[in-house]
Amino acid sequence: MSITATLATAARVLGQLRRDPRTLAMVFLVAPALLTLFKYIFNNQPHTFDRIGAPMIGLFPLIMMFLITSIAMLRERTTGTLERLMSLPLAKLDLLVGYALAFALLAALQGGITGAVGFGLLNVQARGPSWAVVLLAIMNALLGMTLGLFLSAFARTEFQAVQFLPAVLFPQVLLGGLLVPRAHMPHALEIVSDALPVTYAYDALAKVTADNTGIWLWLDIVIVAGTITLALLLGATTLRRRTA
Amino acid sequence: MVTSSADELSREGGGAAIEIDDLHVRRGGKLILPGISLRVPPGRVTGLLGPSGSGKTTLMRAIVGVQIVQSGRVTVLGQPAGTPALRRRVAYVTQAPSVYADLTVEENLRYFARILGAPRQRIEEVIRLVGLTGQTKQVTRTLSGGEFSRASLAVALLGKPELLVLDEPTVDVDPILRRELWQTFYELAEDGASLLVSSHVMDEAGRCHELVLMRSGRIIATGSPKELLERTHTDELEDAFVALAEAS
Numbered sequence: 001m002s003i004t005a006t007l008a009t010a011a012r013v014l015g016q017l018r019r020d021p022r023t024l025a026m027v028f029l030v031a032p033a034l035l036t037l038f039k040y041i042f043n044n045q046p047h048t049f050d051r052i053g054a055p056m057i058g059l060f061p062l063i064m065m066f067l068i069t070s071i072a073m074l075r076e077r078t079t080g081t082l083e084r085l086m087s088l089p090l091a092k093l094d095l096l097v098g099y100a101l102a103f104a105l106l107a108a109l110q111g112g113i114t115g116a117v118g119f120g121l122l123n124v125q126a127r128g129p130s131w132a133v134v135l136l137a138i139m140n141a142l143l144g145m146t147l148g149l150f151l152s153a154f155a156r157t158e159f160q161a162v163q164f165l166p167a168v169l170f171p172q173v174l175l176g177g178l179l180v181p182r183a184h185m186p187h188a189l190e191i192v193s194d195a196l197p198v199t200y201a202y203d204a205l206a207k208v209t210a211d212n213t214g215i216w217l218w219l220d221i222v223i224v225a226g227t228i229t230l231a232l233l234l235g236a237t238t239l240r241r242r243t244a
Numbered sequence: 245m246v247t248s249s250a251d252e253l254s255r256e257g258g259g260a261a262i263e264i265d266d267l268h269v270r271r272g273g274k275l276i277l278p279g280i281s282l283r284v285p286p287g288r289v290t291g292l293l294g295p296s297g298s299g300k301t302t303l304m305r306a307i308v309g310v311q312i313v314q315s316g317r318v319t320v321l322g323q324p325a326g327t328p329a330l331r332r333r334v335a336y337v338t339q340a341p342s343v344y345a346d347l348t349v350e351e352n353l354r355y356f357a358r359i360l361g362a363p364r365q366r367i368e369e370v371i372r373l374v375g376l377t378g379q380t381k382q383v384t385r386t387l388s389g390g391e392f393s394r395a396s397l398a399v400a401l402l403g404k405p406e407l408l409v410l411d412e413p414t415v416d417v418d419p420i421l422r423r424e425l426w427q428t429f430y431e432l433a434e435d436g437a438s439l440l441v442s443s444h445v446m447d448e449a450g451r452c453h454e455l456v457l458m459r460s461g462r463i464i465a466t467g468s469p470k471e472l473l474e475r476t477h478t479d480e481l482e483d484a485f486v487a488l489a490e491a492s
Contacts, residue, residue: 008358012347019346019383080342084399087310089331090359242326244271244312 001091009090009098010105013072017106027068027110031060032117039122052178053124055205057114058133059173061107061141062201066169069103069148070161077152082239092236096149100142100232107141108134127211136208136221140201143224144169146231147197153238172198177206197227260319261286261407261438262307267316269302276302277461279316284440284456289429291452292442293485299461300442301339304409307440308336321406332360335405339412341396345385349376349395352384353402360403370398373428375421389416394425401432408432408439414448426451446482457485464492 017024035056042049076082085095111134118124126133151168155161175185175193182190182199193199204220207213262284269277276299284290292300305311306318309326318325321333343352353367371377374394379387384395397413414422429439433453441452449455450469457465457472465472465488469481476487 004361005359008355012344012351012355015351016344016346079345080338080340081344083310083338084336084342085359087308087331087334087336088356088359089328242310242312 001093001097005090005094006098006101009095010101013099013102014105017102023068027064027106028113031057031064031110031114034060035114035118035124036122039124050125051206051209053118053122054126054130054133054209055178055202057111057118057124058137058140058205059178059198059202060114061110061137062144062198063165063169063173064110064144065103065107065141066144066148067162067165068106069099069145070152070155070164071158072099073149073152074155074158074161083243086239086241092239095239096232096236099149100145103141103145104138107138111137111141126209128208128213132208132213133205136201136205139221139224139228140205142228143197143201143231146228146235149235150231150238153235169198172196173202175199176202178202197224200224200227259286260284261288261321262440263317263319264303264307265317265319267303267306267318268314269299269306269311270314271302275461277306280461280463282456282463282466284438285454286438287433287436288453289433289439289441289451290454290456291449292440292456292458293446293449294444294458296444298458300444300458301411302461303458304336304411304440304442308334308409310336332403333405334407334409335400335403336409337393337397337400337411337413339415341384341393343384343392343395343399346383348381348383349387349398350380352395353398356399357402362402362404366402366404370401373401374398375424390418390421393417394421397425404437406437408437410439410441412442412444414443446480446485449481449485455481457488459489459492462492464488 035053038056039049039053115130115134119126119130147168151164152161155164175189175196176199182193200220200223204217204224207217207220260283262282264280264282266279266281267277268275268279292303294300302311306313307320307325309330320330323330349371350367353370357367371380374397376391376394376398379391384392387395393413393416397410400408414425417425429441433439443449452469454468455466455472456463467475472481472484472488473479476484478484478487
C-alpha cells in the first residue's frame with residue numbers, strides 16, 4: 001500500500017463530488033429534512049420519536065453511503081477507469097481506503113449537520129453523549145460503503161445497483177429494531193436479525209441513546225467493525241486485474 | 245522485423261518487446277484467438293491492422309495482462325504479461341477513453357501522476373504532446389470525442405512507458421492532429437519506446453514501421469508496409485490486405 005496513492009484517491013473522489021453540487025446538497029439536506037418529517041409524524045407519540053430520533057441520525061449515512069458507493073464503483077467498472085487503475089501500480093486497498101477516507105469525511109459532515117439540526121432544533125433525545133451518535137454515524141457510513149462496494153460487483157447496470165437498497169438494506173433496517181423493538185418481533189425474525197450487521201449498528205445507537213455504554217456497546221461496535229473489515233476484503237476480491 | 249513463425253521465434257530469441265507463443269483466448273464461449281504466435285520488435289511503431297471483430301482488442305488485452313487467457317505464453321519486455329513490475333513499464337489506452345468524465349483534464353492527470361509517481365512538470369509535457377494545452381481546465385465530459393480520447397492517451401504517456409499499447413488512438417481525430425499524433429509516436433519510438441497501435445482503417449497502415457495484419461483471430465501477414473506491397477505485387481496496402489486475406 002502507498003499513502004500517496006491512497007490520499008490521491010481520496011482527493012480525487014472528493015474532487016468528483018465537488019463537481020456535483022446537487023448531490024452534495026441532497027446529501028446534506030435530505031437527512032435533516034426527513035428527521036424533521038419524522039418528528040412531526042410522531043407528534044402524538046413523543047416517546048417513539050425519543051426512542052428512534054437519535055438512532056436515525058446515525059443510520060442515515062449507512063443508507064446514503066451504500067447507494068453512493070454502489071453507483072460510484074459501478075461507474076468505475078463501466079467507464080473503464082477501474083480497468084485502467086488495475087493496470088497501474090495501485091494496490092486494491094489504496095483504492096478502497098481512498099474511497100473510505102473521502103466518504104467518511106462526507107459522513108462526518110452529514111452526521112454533524114443532521115445531529116446539529118436534531119439535537120439543536122428538533123429536541124432529539126440522547127441520554128448518552130451526542131458526539132458518540134455522530135461517531136457511530138461515521139462507522140455506519142463505512143459499513144454502508146463496504147456493503148455497497150461488495151454488492152456493486154453483482155450489478156451490471158445502475159438500475160440493478162439501486163435495487164440492492166430495498167432488497168438488502170431495507171429488510172435489515174426493518175428487522176434491526178428501529179420500527180419495532182426486536183423483543184416484540186416473532187421469535188424467528190429475532191433470530192434472523194441476530195445474523196444481520198445493521199442490527200448491531202442500530203443496537204449501538206440505541207444503547208448510546210439510552211446511555212447504556214457498557215461492555216455490550218463495545219460488543220456491537222466490534223461486530224460492526226468486523227463486518228466492515230470482512231466486506232472490505234470481500235470487496236477487494238471483486239476488483240480483478242484480469243477479466244474474461 | 246515482425247515475425248510470426250515458430251522457427252523464426254526461436255532463432256531471434258530475446259530482445260523482442262512482445263513475444264507471443266500459441267495464444268488461445270476464449271471470450272463469451274467463443275474462441276477469439278485460436279492459437280497465435282507473434283514477435284513485436286522493440287523501438288518501433290507496429291500497426292495491428294484488421295477489420296473490427298478480428299481480435300485486435302483481445303490480443304492487446306492479453307499483451308497488457310488484463311485478459312484471462314486459456315493457454316499460450318505472452319512475454320512482454322522479458323517478463324510474463326501482467327506481472328506487477330510491468331505495471332510501470334507498460335501503458336494501455338483502451339478504445340473507449342478511460343478518464344474521469346467529471347474531472348478536468350488537469351485533475352485527471354494529477355491523479356494518475358500521483359499513482360505513477362510522475363513529476364509535476366510531466367503533466368504539462370504530456371498535455372503538450374497530445375495537443376490539449378487550451379483545454380487543461382475543461383471538465384473532460386465537455387470535450388469533443390477526439391479531445392476526450394487524447395486526454396486518455398495523455399494519462400498513458402505520464403509514466404514514460406517502455407511499451408505503449410494503443411487501441412484505435414486516432415479515431416475521430418482531425419487530419420492535422422492525426423499527423424501530429426503520429427509524429428509523437430515516432431518520437432517516442434526514437435527515444436526507445438515500443439508502440440503497438442491498432443486500427444481498422446488501412447490508410448493508417450502506411451504510417452507504421454511494421455505491420456501485423458489480422459483477420460478472424462488469425463495473423464495473416466507480418467512485415468514492413470514496403471515488404472507487404474512487394475510480396476503481393478500491389479501498390480496499395482488495402483489491395484495487399486485483400487490479396488493476403490484471400491491467400492491465407
